[in-house]
């Protein structure tokens with residue numbers, strides 16, 4: 579097959595698949611559609627297609643891929659058949675049809691108090707590996723803070739995971755706890771690749787979910803501990819992590835839980851609200867309202883600010899924050915040699931750097 583899968587236009591494929599496209603977004607680099615996989619929500623378009631990279635991602639269910647995987651999954655054919663069909667470039671288009679929403683029937687996660695109890699017990703049974711501890715020290719975290727944050731290493735081996743899940747199942751109902759599922763041998767098991775576990779906590783300090791910082795060189799370093807799509811599995815959702823001094827009147831918003839934990843530690847426990855991705859901002863306004871802050875400072879990575887999609891997302895975050903009564907919104911700006919705010923704070927402790935600047939957002 580001579581054609582390049584990565585170049586098959588995603589928007590054209592979406593039309594061939596009969597997706598309902600948000601006409602207001604047509605003509606932009608990012609075009610939105612109703613997600614055919616999770617069924618999306620009424621009047622919402624969570625499937626985002628990037629017409630330059632020719633890829634899609636659903637911000638509700640997490641499905642992602644390119645034209646071939648979209649066509650294959652919607653039509654229930656193999657990737658090979660989908661590619662042949664698309665490269666033939668036929669002019670057959672489906673009439674757009676509303677997807678059937680599967681949201682209501684999707685397994686709902688257990689309430690946060692139960693998730694917190696299971697995750698806390700799980701982390702109590704795990705240790706932090708030497709390599710992960712070294713990584714955390716290098717980022718500027720003290721061992722004491724790593725321990726207080728309950729960072730742990732998720733073991734690779736199936737046996738140790740099944741042993742841990744089986745132990746926990748004696749005390750807790752694991753049904754509805756993201757990350758746990760029933761495996762082919764009918765036993766409780768833990769999903770996900772091995773890596774560093776990072777607890778995502780709510781305003782009350784309860785663990786809502788766990789992120790995994792994957793071991794090894796990966797393009798996407800962070801994944802949720804999620805068992806979506808597995809037998810008796812549950813999706814993690816995209817909880818927002820709150821870390822630092824809850825009484826603070828200023829909240830810094832950054833992307834990534836570990837980054838926020840480190841930055842807060844290096845900046846005298848300042849309050850950080852951490853989204854898993856710049857687009858995962860559902861519930862952000864409610865979190866900021868619950869924290870009752872007077873000032874919100876956007877502290878996203880410097881390199882990303884040159885990316886127009888990230889700039890758009892940052893603008894959306896800033897608009898969300900600006901809807902709160904009596905809250906000032908600023909954007910933080912620092913020495914661009916340091917990409918993340920955590921890198922900047924770490925350097926600030928070691929060398930002379932310019933102070934953090936706040937710009938009107």
Ligand SMILES: [Zn+2]
Nearest residue numbers: 613616636639
């Ligand atoms: Zn979806």
